[in-house]
Amino acid sequence: xxxxxxxxxxxxxxxxxxxxxxxxxxxxxxxxxxxxxxxxxxxxxxxxxxxxxxxxxxxxxxxxxxxxxxxxxxxx
Numbered sequence: 289x290x291x292x293x294x295x296x297x298x299x300x301x302x303x304x305x306x307x308x309x310x311x312x313x314x315x316x317x318x319x320x321x322x323x324x325x326x327x328x329x330x331x332x333x334x335x336x337x338x339x340x341x342x343x344x345x346x347x348x349x350x351x352x353x354x355x356x357x358x359x360x361x362x363x364x
Contacts, residue, residue: 325359
């Protein structure tokens, strides 16, 4: 476990839902590799908003038959 503690860390997850309004700098996802940065989103391990707007998700085919999920922001 992290730091010798007996419980696992719980902060690695999706912080927002689709259709939710966000402001610049808001953390969208932390520590989850299954999501990739899309439009108006930056970061690698921690994805954050670079524009005000609403969150939406898209899925696209990737190499070798996989599917990638992108998190995007539609500016208001």
